Amino acid sequence: MSNGIEPTQTTVEPSVDAPKTPAMGEEVVIRLDNVNKWFGHFHVLKDINLDVRRGERVVVCGPSGSGKSTVIRCINRLEEHQQGDIIVNGVTLTNDVKAIEAIRKDVGMVFQSFNLFPHLTVLENLILGPIWVNKTPRKEAVDTAMYYLERVKIPEQASKYPGQLSGGQQQRVAIARSLCMKPSIMLFDEPTSALDPEMIKEVLDVMVELAQEGMTMICVTHEMGFARSVADTVVFMADGQIVEKNSPKELFANPQEERTRQFLSQIIQH
Amino acid sequence: MADHSSARGAPAAKGSAPPRKTSFLNDQRVRGVLYQILTIGAVVAVGWYLVHNTLTNLAARDIATGFGFLDREAGFDISESVIEYSPADTYGRVLLAGLLNTLKVSIIGIVLATLIGTIIGIARLSNNWLVAKLSSVYVEAMRNVPLLLQLFFWYAIIGVALPHPREALEPVEGWFLSNRGFRFPYPVWETGWTLAVIGLVLAAVITWWLNKRAARIQGETGRRPNVLIPGIALFIGLPVILWALGGAPTAIDVPEMAGFNFRGGASVSPEFAALLLGLTLYTAAFIAEIVRGGILSVHYGQTEAAVALGLKRGLVMRLVLLPQALRVIIPPLTSQYLNLTKNSSLAIAIGYPDLVATANTSINQTGQAVEGVAIIMATYLTVSLSISAFMNWYNSYIALRGGRS
Ligand SMILES: Nc1ncnc2c1ncn2[C@@H]1O[C@H](COP(=O)(O)OP(=O)(O)O)[C@@H](O)[C@H]1O
Ligand SMILES: [Mg+2]
Numbered sequence: 001m002s003n004g005i006e007p008t009q010t011t012v013e014p015s016v017d018a019p020k021t022p023a024m025g026e027e028v029v030i031r032l033d034n035v036n037k038w039f040g041h042f043h044v045l046k047d048i049n050l051d052v053r054r055g056e057r058v059v060v061c062g063p064s065g066s067g068k069s070t071v072i073r074c075i076n077r078l079e080e081h082q083q084g085d086i087i088v089n090g091v092t093l094t095n096d097v098k099a100i101e102a103i104r105k106d107v108g109m110v111f112q113s114f115n116l117f118p119h120l121t122v123l124e125n126l127i128l129g130p131i132w133v134n135k136t137p138r139k140e141a142v143d144t145a146m147y148y149l150e151r152v153k154i155p156e157q158a159s160k161y162p163g164q165l166s167g168g169q170q171q172r173v174a175i176a177r178s179l180c181m182k183p184s185i186m187l188f189d190e191p192t193s194a195l196d197p198e199m200i201k202e203v204l205d206v207m208v209e210l211a212q213e214g215m216t217m218i219c220v221t222h223e224m225g226f227a228r229s230v231a232d233t234v235v236f237m238a239d240g241q242i243v244e245k246n247s248p249k250e251l252f253a254n255p256q257e258e259r260t261r262q263f264l265s266q267i268i269q270h
Numbered sequence: 271m272a273d274h275s276s277a278r279g280a281p282a283a284k285g286s287a288p289p290r291k292t293s294f295l296n297d298q299r300v301r302g303v304l305y306q307i308l309t310i311g312a313v314v315a316v317g318w319y320l321v322h323n324t325l326t327n328l329a330a331r332d333i334a335t336g337f338g339f340l341d342r343e344a345g346f347d348i349s350e351s352v353i354e355y356s357p358a359d360t361y362g363r364v365l366l367a368g369l370l371n372t373l374k375v376s377i378i379g380i381v382l383a384t385l386i387g388t389i390i391g392i393a394r395l396s397n398n399w400l401v402a403k404l405s406s407v408y409v410e411a412m413r414n415v416p417l418l419l420q421l422f423f424w425y426a427i428i429g430v431a432l433p434h435p436r437e438a439l440e441p442v443e444g445w446f447l448s449n450r451g452f453r454f455p456y457p458v459w460e461t462g463w464t465l466a467v468i469g470l471v472l473a474a475v476i477t478w479w480l481n482k483r484a485a486r487i488q489g490e491t492g493r494r495p496n497v498l499i500p501g502i503a504l505f506i507g508l509p510v511i512l513w514a515l516g517g518a519p520t521a522i523d524v525p526e527m528a529g530f531n532f533r534g535g536a537s538v539s540p541e542f543a544a545l546l547l548g549l550t551l552y553t554a555a556f557i558a559e560i561v562r563g564g565i566l567s568v569h570y571g572q573t574e575a576a577v578a579l580g581l582k583r584g585l586v587m588r589l590v591l592l593p594q595a596l597r598v599i600i601p602p603l604t605s606q607y608l609n610l611t612k613n614s615s616l617a618i619a620i621g622y623p624d625l626v627a628t629a630n631t632s633i634n635q636t637g638q639a640v641e642g643v644a645i646i647m648a649t650y651l652t653v654s655l656s657i658s659a660f661m662n663w664y665n666s667y668i669a670l671r672g673g674r675s
Contacts, residue, residue, distance in 0.1 A: 101580050104578055109575075117590055117594075119593045129580065132585055132589065135492040137492040138489035
């Protein structure tokens with residue numbers, strides 16, 4: 001306890017002090033069972049075991065290059081793992097194209113670099129998936145899109161092109177684009193790392209709200225304020241392994257591993 | 271330029287420096303205008319010198335100038351023509367026939383080269399090792415052998431590898447492949463056939479309308495009605511019905527041997543086939559590289575984002591990658607279209623009567639080299655500018671829909 005670290009001086013605190021209202025369920029929606037992955041000869045993921053329950057909010061942190069992105073990209077098969085099992089919503093990820101498409105439909109993903117489609121307007125970005133993947137009637141898709149644009153507080157930008165928006169607005173559109181697919185799970189890969197400090201908060205606010213509604217989320221992020229206020233579980237990764245996993249309170253106050261301690265002191269100092 | 275008279279904030283002890291006198295020749299705008307005047311002057315002077323010299327020389331050699339020869343009888347035959355032509359026709363008409371032959375091979379070549387090039391370009395990016403490798407080999411082979419050589423190659427293949435008309439290959443009854451080209455049965459033209467062609471056009475129009483309707487219904491209900499099957503039915507059904515209504519003509523002109531060659535039916539000449547093959551396959555290799563480069567120019571995150579939404583690979587290509595790649599593809603694609611059109615003048619090497627070939631013969635016979643070359647240049651310029659204009663319009667049409675990125 002003596003050298004416990006209180007992560008209070010993080011750069012950005014979400015404005016909403018999130019009461020962790022909806023309790024997570026018992027049902028495991030994502031299971032990684034002894035997952036191993038190599039890039040050529042490089043062993044990037046080593047025996048990853050992780051269960052995520054419905055409604056659970058998991059924050060993954062760790063030094064750069066530790067395999068955080070690779071883990072979550074394996075969950076929707078943007079990367080292929082070579083050993084072990086990944087089971088999402090009861091479906092085991094194999095090379096079965098249908099299973100992969102079904103999982104991708106139900107798992108939203110937000111990238112560090114937004115990856116909006118620059119040739120489509122904001123609205124068109126939002127309705128592309130619903131129309132072509134879910135076969136939603138256009139009018140319904142537009143209604144849903146406008147609903148989520150309201151939710152991320154930029155309905156007035158609907159007819160603009162992504163290049164005309166600020167980074168924070170683009171990332172909020174990207175979140176809305178994922179939500180329009182009505183996913184049950186959301187993956188975030190450092191959603192605020194490419195943003196100027198003054199825009200980080202507007203994106204975190206949206207994520208906090210989502211968390212409060214009980215969305216199952218896995219977020220790779222170094223926003224420790226966010227982790228502390230909304231996460232149920234914080235996973236610390238280093239060198240392709242899960243070093244430590246605990247509730248944010250425990251992990252921050254009482255890290256069990258030396259590596260965790262080092263890492264936390266580094267990111268919390270500045 | 272800077273205002274020198276107000277030295278802001280400077281102590282006025284010695285008085286501000288007097289405004290520097292700058293010669294008006296140092297003014298950027300004056301210089302711009304001056305350079306343009308000089309350029310125009312130089313061009314006019316050189317042009318005048320050339321024209322004057324040419325006219326003097328022609329007069330000295332007693333060669334009449336002017337385009338009067340266009341109305342005179344050409345007196346030479348050409349091996350094939352889209353329009354009726356006989357040696358009794360004028361030079362004007364033989365040049366027109368040549369131009370139409372140029373346009374025929376260029377237009378068909380552009381369409382085929384675009385199709386083949388796009389397929390090969392996408393195939394080169396395939397995850398399938400064999401498909402990607404084969405496409406690379408194709409591109410490298412085609413790009414690195416001079417076109418003229420390829421034309422000779424195809425011409426030789428047709429001339430040497432294919433048998434004489436007497437032993438012509440007949441893969442399907444009535445369809446002959448020989449070193450005299452490709453001959454196939456052709457209907458004796460009657461109203462029924464005209465109606466059948468109208469049926470085809472109608473089918474195209476209705477299918478286009480069905481496609482629009484499908485998009486609308488997809489908008490309303492989310493389900494896109496199948497257009498492929500009704501489309502195919504229309505394309506087969508409508509011509510057949512109209513053909514039957516037009517009296518169901520059945521007379522077919524089947525080619526048959528008469529002496530040393532075929533008579534009847536329709537034909538594709540070895541020259542046209544070799545030129546079309548050469549131009550198409552050669553240009554397709556360049557187009558493949560342009561398409562591949564265009565697709566690669568789209569950031570990989572675009573594919574990932576689209577795939578993460580659950581879009582199938584084909585839709586990712588069609589909805590996300592190609593629209594973005596097109597903006598990169600179109601300008602160099604335009605150059606390839608222009609190249610193909612201009613390269614079609616290599617026709618002269620294998621005896622296909624294109625514009626250059628017919629103009630060349632006309633020049634030889636009349637001595638009107640300046641006029642002949644002027645006609646060739648003006649024609650290619652017109653065709654090239656038309657292609658450029660169309661592609662520029664298409665490019666801005668796409669850009670308008672795309673906004674900036
Ligand atoms: N496509 C790839 N090919 C080869 N190595 C990769 C690839 N993607 C990531 N890596 C390597 O895998 C390691 C883990 O990457 P990543 O999961 O992106 O780490 P993190 O997100 O934790 O920073 C890094 O060393 C990275 O260089
Ligand atoms: Mg990463």
